[in-house]
Amino acid sequence: RGGKEDSRGALVVLEGLDRCGKTTQSTRLVKHLESLGYSTELWRYPDRSTSVGQMISSYLSNKSQLDDHTIHLLFSANRWEKRSLMESKLKSGTTLVVDRYSYSGVAFSSAKGLDIEWCKAPEIGLLAPDVVVYLDIPPEKAAERGGYGGERYEQLEFQKKVGQRYQDLCSANWKIIDACSTMEDVEKQLQEIALDCVKTCQEGKPLSCLWS
Numbered sequence: 290r291g292g293k294e295d296s297r298g299a300l301v302v303l304e305g306l307d308r309c310g311k312t313t314q315s316t317r318l319v320k321h322l323e324s325l326g327y328s329t330e331l332w333r334y335p336d337r338s339t340s341v342g343q344m345i346s347s348y349l350s351n352k353s354q355l356d357d358h359t360i361h362l363l364f365s366a367n368r369w370e371k372r373s374l375m376e377s378k379l380k381s382g383t384t385l386v387v388d389r390y391s392y393s394g395v396a397f398s399s400a401k402g403l404d405i406e407w408c409k410a411p412e413i414g415l416l417a418p419d420v421v422v423y424l425d426i427p428p429e430k431a432a433e434r435g436g437y438g439g440e441r442y443e444q445l446e447f448q449k450k451v452g453q454r455y456q457d458l459c460s461a462n463w464k465i466i467d468a469c470s471t472m473e474d475v476e477k478q479l480q481e482i483a484l485d486c487v488k489t490c491q492e493g494k495p496l497s498c499l500w501s
């Protein structure tokens with residue numbers, strides 16, 4: 290689907306606690322946008338395929354230990370190593386649906402007690418999402434959903450703290466969806482939000498950088 294000269298793809302980010310349905314919903318959203326003829330890709334962070342991503346993966350599965358600041362910077366580096374590709378994809382008209390982004394970085398690390406401004410600093414200059422969709426679920430409900438997979442952060446008490454940090458980060462370009470609604474309901478709401486955003490970007494909304 291063509292558009293204006295400065296037409297571009299949209300950067301749509303999904304955030305939320307573990308087991309909120311992000312992965313299922315982002316996969317469905319990509320299929321939907323593709324079916325409408327929009328070039329779309331599903332991205333996720335951490336991107337475990339890179340060498341930085343493998344260090345992160347090993348940390349998350351408790352196979353290695355790292356200082357809290359160190360792992361925070363690795364998560365950020367994992368976004369930086371994909372930044373230029375992200376920009377070129379968007380500029381070439383591809384919409385990116387991204388499962389977790391800088392907000393996960395800040396929410397999870399600051400929930401451990403790291404200073405929030407320190408956590409935000411390495412994210413400065415990454416591309417700002419056009420919309421952040423937060424799939425809102427009470428931590429207790431998320432824990433009931435088929436259980437956690439046993440990775441480092443999948444514990445109820447910690448997820449409660451992360452939920453509070455997400456609330457502190459929530460700003461004007463966030464859309465909140467009740468993740469306790471039916472899967473179809475969440476899917477529909479997400480489609481509307483994303484489509485609206487895709488159209489705005491097609492009309493030439495300029496790209497901007499975090500933290501804007």
Ligand code: FDM
Binds near residue numbers: 442
């Ligand atoms: N996570 C994810 C972080 O702590 N910082 C980050 O920057 C990102 C992107 O990694 F518990 C945490 C969030 C989650 C874990 O995520 C792995 P997935 O979605 O389960 O792969």
